[in-house]
Amino acid sequence: xxxYNKLCYLTICSLIFIFAPLTQANKKTDxxxxxxxxxxxxxxxxxxxxxxxxxxxxxYYKEAGLDVTLIEAxxxxxxxxxxxxxxxxxxxxxxxxxxxxxQGKPVVALAPIFQHSLTALMVRxxxxxxxxxxxxxxxxxxxxxxxxxxxxxxLHNEGxxxxxxxxxxxxxxxxxxxxxxxxAMGVYIINRPFLLNKAGIDYRIxxxxxxxxxxxxxxxxxxxxxxxxxxxxxxxxxQATLRGWQYAMDHSSxxxxxxxxxxxxxxxxxxxxxxxxxxxxxxxxxxVEIGHMNPGRWRRMAEVFVNQRKIPANYSLDGFIYTPxxxxxxxxxxxxxxxxxxxxxxxTVLFLYYWQLSKRLKGVIFQRNVAEKDSLRLGHxxxxxxxxxxxxxxxxxxxxxxxxxxxxxxxxxxxxLYELTPLDIKPEYTLQTFSEFICPLQQGEIQQLLFxxxxxxxxxxxxxxxxxxxxxxxxxxxxxxxxINDITDRKRIDKELLExxxxxxxxxxxxxxxxxxxxxxxxxxxxYLTQDIEKSDSTRIAEDIGFMGTATDKMSRLLDDLLEFxxxxxxxKNIIPISFKQLTSDALQLTAGSISEKKINVKVNVINLTxxxxxxxxxxxxxxxIENSIKYMGTQLNPTIEIGVHDSIGKPIFYVRDNGIGIDxxxxxxxxxxxxxxxxxxxxxxxxxxxxxxxxxxxxGKIYVESKGPGKGACFLFTLPETLISNPQENDDGR
Amino acid sequence: MEGNPITILLVEDEDAHAVIVKRNLKDFxxxxxxxxxxxxxxxxxxxxxxxxxxxxxSSPRPELILLDLRLPKVDGLEVxxxxxxxxxxxxxxxxxMTTSSAEKDxxxxxxxxxxxxxxxxxxxxxxxxxxxxxxxxxxxxxxxxNIV
Numbered sequence: 001x002x003x004y005n006k007l008c009y010l011t012i013c014s015l016i017f018i019f020a021p022l023t024q025a026n027k028k029t030d031x032x033x034x035x036x037x038x039x040x041x042x043x044x045x046x047x048x049x050x051x052x053x054x055x056x057x058x059x060y061y062k063e064a065g066l067d068v069t070l071i072e073a074x075x076x077x078x079x080x081x082x083x084x085x086x087x088x089x090x091x092x093x094x095x096x097x098x099x100x101x102x103q104g105k106p107v108v109a110l111a112p113i114f115q116h117s118l119t120a121l122m123v124r125x126x127x128x129x130x131x132x133x134x135x136x137x138x139x140x141x142x143x144x145x146x147x148x149x150x151x152x153x154x155l156h157n158e159g160x161x162x163x164x165x166x167x168x169x170x171x172x173x174x175x176x177x178x179x180x181x182x183x184a185m186g187v188y189i190i191n192r193p194f195l196l197n198k199a200g201i202d203y204r205i206x207x208x209x210x211x212x213x214x215x216x217x218x219x220x221x222x223x224x225x226x227x228x229x230x231x232x233x234x235x236x237x238x239q240a241t242l243r244g245w246q247y248a249m250d251h252s253s254x255x256x257x258x259x260x261x262x263x264x265x266x267x268x269x270x271x272x273x274x275x276x277x278x279x280x281x282x283x284x285x286x287x288v289e290i291g292h293m294n295p296g297r298w299r300r301m302a303e304v305f306v307n308q309r310k311i312p313a314n315y316s317l318d319g320f321i322y323t324p325x326x327x328x329x330x331x332x333x334x335x336x337x338x339x340x341x342x343x344x345x346x347x348t349v350l351f352l353y354y355w356q357l358s359k360r361l362k363g364v365i366f367q368r369n370v371a372e373k374d375s376l377r378l379g380h381x382x383x384x385x386x387x388x389x390x391x392x393x394x395x396x397x398x399x400x401x402x403x404x405x406x407x408x409x410x411x412x413x414x415x416x417l418y419e420l421t422p423l424d425i426k427p428e429y430t431l432q433t434f435s436e437f438i439c440p441l442q443q444g445e446i447q448q449l450l451f452x453x454x455x456x457x458x459x460x461x462x463x464x465x466x467x468x469x470x471x472x473x474x475x476x477x478x479x480x481x482x483x484i485n486d487i488t489d490r491k492r493i494d495k496e497l498l499e500x501x502x503x504x505x506x507x508x509x510x511x512x513x514x515x516x517x518x519x520x521x522x523x524x525x526x527x528y529l530t531q532d533i534e535k536s537d538s539t540r541i542a543e544d545i546g547f548m549g550t551a552t553d554k555m556s557r558l559l560d561d562l563l564e565f566x567x568x569x570x571x572x573k574n575i576i577p578i579s580f581k582q583l584t585s586d587a588l589q590l591t592a593g594s595i596s597e598k599k600i601n602v603k604v605n606v607i608n609l610t611x612x613x614x615x616x617x618x619x620x621x622x623x624x625x626i627e628n629s630i631k632y633m634g635t636q637l638n639p640t641i642e643i644g645v646h647d648s649i650g651k652p653i654f655y656v657r658d659n660g661i662g663i664d665x666x667x668x669x670x671x672x673x674x675x676x677x678x679x680x681x682x683x684x685x686x687x688x689x690x691x692x693x694x695x696x697x698x699x700x701g702k703i704y705v706e707s708k709g710p711g712k713g714a715c716f717l718f719t720l721p722e723t724l725i726s727n728p729q730e731n732d733d734g735r
Numbered sequence: 736m737e738g739n740p741i742t743i744l745l746v747e748d749e750d751a752h753a754v755i756v757k758r759n760l761k762d763f764x765x766x767x768x769x770x771x772x773x774x775x776x777x778x779x780x781x782x783x784x785x786x787x788x789x790x791x792x793s794s795p796r797p798e799l800i801l802l803d804l805r806l807p808k809v810d811g812l813e814v815x816x817x818x819x820x821x822x823x824x825x826x827x828x829x830x831x832m833t834t835s836s837a838e839k840d841x842x843x844x845x846x847x848x849x850x851x852x853x854x855x856x857x858x859x860x861x862x863x864x865x866x867x868x869x870x871x872x873x874x875x876x877x878x879x880x881n882i883v
Binding site: 510514516519520523526667 | 749750751752754755758805808833834835837839855856857858859860862
């Protein structure tokens with residue numbers, strides 16, 4: 001838009017620049033004080049000077065700010081000299097003007113009034129002279145040298161030299177031709193032929209034009225000084241004069257009348273009419289612009305002077321031909337040019353304006369398209385988001401929109417949701433409690449509500465959610481919008497973390513207790529020992545030492561187990577495929593000593609199964625379970641341990657069964673807690689089963705125990721899902 | 736009460752600790768009978784005269800129970816709760832004697848109406864006077880209600 005504004009400004013500036021001087025120039029002509037100037041005529045008042053009369057009479061000079069005086073020619077005074085001497089500023093004369101210039105006189109041709117010379121040779125019609133050549137040996141009356149130059153040039157061109165003819169001095173009357181004392185007469189063709197006609201004699205004209213010599217006729221002129229000092233006056237005078245001539249040509253009878261009545265002329269109106277007619281033919285006003293000047297013709301005329309040996313060949317016409325010092329804007333071509341430029345500018349400005357407009361429109365449309373695309377995309381993203389997004393009415397609380405994430409989790413279709421409100425899916429809220437809860441949001445007191453609650457699915461199940469509720473009141477229909485996060489995972493992790501924390505607390509608590517207990521024993525019996533040694537009570541000494549030994553053994557075992565326990569799950573794992581068969585046989589190898597000592601039968605029900613896991617972790621499960629069974633075998637007559645796997649639909653359940661002392665169902669869970677020991681009499685730190693449970697859980701498995709009661713044996717069952725993930729057999733089952 | 740045989744029920748999984756208690760109380764000649772059980776289950780069996788403890792003459796009601804908290808099978812706290820919620824057993828003074836000085840244990844014990852809470856000292860020079868005090872306090876000075 002800025003470019004457009006600048007261009008407008010530029011255009012207006014250029015218009016002012018182009019037209020301002022014109023209006024200024026026009027103003028000047030309105031001036032009331034007229035400049036007096038004089039015009040030297042070459043002859044007496046006659047139609048030859050019609051343009052001046054017309055210009056005066058029509059007020060053209062007045063408009064140009066000029067008060068023009070016309071001076072008639074006086075005998076013996078040359079027109080050119082009169083103007084050069086300053087008696088007049090302007091003049092109208094013939095070829096002598098060019099000759100004067102070629103002689104170095106500072107005259108300047110303003111405009112040729114007649115396009116062709118009025119000077120020619122006239123002969124009687126009844127003579128035998130038909131061409132210049134016929135003049136040889138004849139008496140010829142010529143004008144003064146410089147004005148007859150075209151005639152001389154014609155003769156020369158036709159091979160007639162001055163020596164071939166008898167030159168007679170000019171008398172300016174036709175009498176000699178009438179009485180045939182001369183054969184030919186140089187005349188001014190606008191008036192002499194008329195006079196001859198009047199005398200009843202027919203004539204013939206030998207015109208130089210017909211012989212290739214075409215001179216300008218009467219020419220308006222001034223001096224170099226005038227042009228230099230009053231260039232504007234020159235121009236104004238010239239234009240007004242040419243206007244006058246145009247008027248005179250168009251209204252010749254009016255001007256004839258004017259000359260007859262206003263100017264002291266000897267010529268009759270018929271004579272004047274003859275002049276007018278001849279002049280019109282010479283001026284060709286309808287074909288050639290009045291005053292049109294061609295420098296080439298002046299040069300050709302000058303060449304004639306050179307050929308006549310009147311002047312040297314190295315002449316110069318510089319400064320002779322008037323070139324108006326017109327401001328460029330006044331010249332016709334430049335006006336057209338200016339108009340063209342203005343038009344071009346206007347068109348350019350309009351083009352730019354519409355271009356800018358269309359560009360801006362395109363921009364607006366493009367931006368709108370982009371905005372629409374953006375909001376459409378946002379809409380798609382929100383619809384597809386796994387975050388649940390609910391929009392519901394502020395008044396009715398009815399759902400207006402629920403995105404895919406919300407519909408999928410809730411299990412409701414949009415059609416079903418249109419009939420529901422958030423209360424239908426929020427079991428923890430009633431209409432009253434919910435209304436109270438969202439009141440501050442509705443009142444604008446707060447920007448959003450962030451809270452946790454439960455959402456109930458269509459199938460009745462509930463899931464914990466975090467809700468970010470906001471109100472959008474700017475819409476024509478105020479809405480609530482809620483972004484819902486299903487925080488089931490977060491809650492589960494929180495719970496796990498709490499459990500881990502509790503476990504850790506328990507762990508530290510147990511350690512502090514169980515480590516302190518043997519320490520109390522050692523320290524106390526150390527004191528007893530000191531006393532008993534003093535008393536030399538050998539029985540008591542042995543007892544003291546025995547207790548201390550037991551306590552330190554217990555401590556040592558506890559520390560070993562603790563170390564083992566803490567390692568589980570923290571060591572870098574080396575996951576490898578291990579066959580179930582390998583694991584059981586290795587575990588039995590490790591416990592072989594106790595098994596043979598207690599004469600225990602071992603049954604292994606092996607199936608072809610490969611587990612993927614850390615060997616040192618997995619082997620501990622079976623090793624510890626076998627050790628546990630051996631430990632709690634009791635006084636069984638036929639002690640048996642059975643190891644195997646129930647493979648039910650691709651989810652193998654491993655088991656280690658014994659027929660030992662068994663376990664009361666109330667302790668099923670307690671036995672897996674750390675530092676729990678059911679039987680104080682049995683060796684162990686209470687970490688064995690806790691360790692197994694921990695390993696099983698590392699593989700996302702579960703462990704539990706079954707027993708038909710005390711004395712009826714126990715069976716430990718566990719799963720290890722994580723070890724089966726890469727088992728091709730399992731994958732085929734589509735887990 | 737004079738001349739009546741006095742019975743103390745000692746619930747202690749650590750043999751060594753039981754020996755310490757027995758030695759001291761015997762040294763002070765404060766109790767006629769110290770019955771030692773090693774886990775919570777056995778303690779309750781004794782109090783309810785179940786199985787091996789069904790004879791009231793060989794298993795008399797104790798005048799004092801010394802109860803450890805960390806016990807196999809049934810936890811000391813559970814034993815305490817059972818005693819203090821049973822109208823027949825509630826009057827028997829229960830002194831918690833354990834290695835734990837954890838705030839949680841102390842609080843839970845008193846919340847369940849333990850009569851006293853003692854932490855086993857590491858040093859016999861402190862253990863002995865403590866046990867002596869317990870005996871004198873609970874068996875001599877303390878006026879106990881008539882326990883049926």
